[in-house]
Amino acid sequence: MKILVAVKRVIDYNVQIRVKEDGSGVHTDNVKMSTNPPDDNAVEESVKLKESGKVKEVVAISIGEDKAQESIRKALAVGADKGIHVKADSYIEPLGIAKILKKIVEKEKPDMVFLGKQAIDDDCNQTGQMLGAMLNWPQATFSSKLNIKEKSLEVVREIDEGLETLEINLPAIVTCDLRLNEPRFASLPNIMKAKKKPMELLNAKDMGVDLKNRIEQLKVEEPPKRKAGIKVANVAELVSKLKNEAKVI
């Protein structure tokens, strides 16, 4: 069995985001970047499955500028076997990303595509689902537990009502939650070995897919500042304020 795991390089989750003054986006110069956190979980789970003997090969893919290779190297350092970097110099929407991934799936023929549930930069939560639709593969999103069977997957996913357990046939798309596992640290020797693992270099422009963005971004702005809270004297005042001022009850 073979897994294709997708990783995205995003602004590190600890960094305080700064919006550009002209509203065209956010500052990324000299800002610490990292792999999208749930993508780390997807890599970790893929490597675990490999270690358990159920999976033979793990291929990590990232689509983006040259530095996206850092995220691929990190995946290789914790145990992925091979990397694919699809170079793209400008922003591609989830639809375009899904189209590129579809091309890669057709070539690599994995039994499963593993993705983080969403990226923390644009919070789209679309790529996995779109890819599932395009490939006409079953999908299990927001997985927090995974069990590979003969020709199917048992996936536990978190939904509003609680936990839902699905069984889906392979090949399949799985997106995961932060609860799935705790990603390991890459060790120094493995980081060095990762530098020698194979990495295929492709270009988004040469993939033969329409990458035109469909959404026009009008403006990026900071969320309004939260107003300071107030103290109420008693429950009656609280209820009255919720009713008459906040108008929530």
Place this chain on the structure above:
Amino acid sequence: MAREAMEYDVVIVGAGPAGLTTAIKLKQLDPNLNVCILEKGAEVGAHILSGNVFETKALDELIPNWKNEGAPVKTKVSKEKFLFLGKNSSLGWPTWLLPSVQKNHKNYIISLANLCRWLAEQAEKLGVEIFPGFPASEVLYNDDGSVKGVATLDMGLDKEGNKKDTYQEGMELHAKVTVFSEGCRGHLGKQLIKKFNLDEGKNPQQYGIGLKEIWEVSEEQHQEGLVMHTAGWPLDSKTYGGSFIYHAENRQIYLGYVIGLDYQNPYLSPFDEFQRFKTHPSIRKMFEGGKRISFGARALIEGGIQSLPKMFMPGALLIGCDAGTLNMPKIKGSHTAMKSGLVAAEAIVENIKNKTDLSIYEKKFKESWAYKELFTARNVKPSFSWGLIFGIIFTGIDQILFRGKLPFTLKHKHADHEALKPASQMPKIEYPKPDGKLTFDKTSSVYLTGTNHAENQPVHLRLKDPNLPINYTLKEYDEPAQRYCPVGVYEIQKEKFVINSQNCIHCKTCDIKEPSQNITWVAPEGGGGPKYGNM
């Protein structure tokens, strides 16, 4: 079971200006050398904080065509100002009356973090291996007592030190020569200085705390290339310190405050002095309506050559501010740190090839322009122990009339942690409340640093005696850790001493200033600490 080990020719601890310079110079001198750098920050630059007005002398020697190679050294200093501040007044000091060490017209306003990122790229191009996110946590020794290398920290331990699922044992890095370039008060450098008695016969080291903010201001408030310093208010005349205000590119101002850690009043809070400083009428107008986008703090060396330890020991070297090469009156340390790195690389190559003794490093450093600079600067900082006015008068005589050539050397008499007077003898200081626009609290400030430490790991701020803060330091000094820590790591809550170590920005002030030296800073899990951008 023995830990896994890797062999190198040279292992460098810390990817700051000194360590990166050493690495680059080593590979220039001998491309076959195996060189690696361990860096505790999540990436190169993440833990670098500096003013910074940069003198290019050492960079010119290292990479002469840095301009064409795209070094982020672009904003030339175009104008200089010096102000003495009273509570509501300010007095401009003519620049022609400034000692030449304080003249900056050939220098550049830079972000040292960005320069380090660029230096790291140059080093990697030459084949240097850089490992960010891996703190060196332990010095390793050979049987003959010489330094063998370092070990990285075990990762994946919980608060009590038990192994978690993600546990990973640290590994050993062995080297022919290990170079320590951790910056001011490096935690391994501190151990080495003690073990090899490197500071024998030297004055106690002197430190300062530097706080810095980056502001984005309007075009009218901005004057790219302007460098300004102030002395005086809000500090009293016994406390050594002052501000810097550097107008960088992109309508940004690098604003900072440095306070000598030999201050006496335990009620003094460097963070709040900095905030208060901004409310001075001459300063306020420079920032009003602007936006603070970054904050950080870091201790710095102020001792000069009187406190400079021996810089070599069997198998290892101390370079940059891990030894203490900052030029205090010049308020610059990057160029001298880099020069020590250049000289270190030359000495290491000779040591590896010809078995020349490592002492040649110190000899070369003492013959270099960097040491000459430090020599002429040596009397400035100690003269300020007589107070601001006498310090200025003496410095004028020493620096302008005699150009640092007076036939005597003043001493640093006390270590900084000995300087505090009991709280009962000192006045309390009331600091104004932050307004959230010009002045801020510690919480919103630490938020800007992007600081994070993985939860559930051993506390990296260790107390020798866990009861001392409450039983002694609180009574005697009103526990000054509550105030000298710029990000509120230490709190007294209901007669309990609380350490919020996840907020620590690795400035090392507690390790320096704690009056009983009860706090020891050790390296936390890799990648922890601040994530500075262009500091």
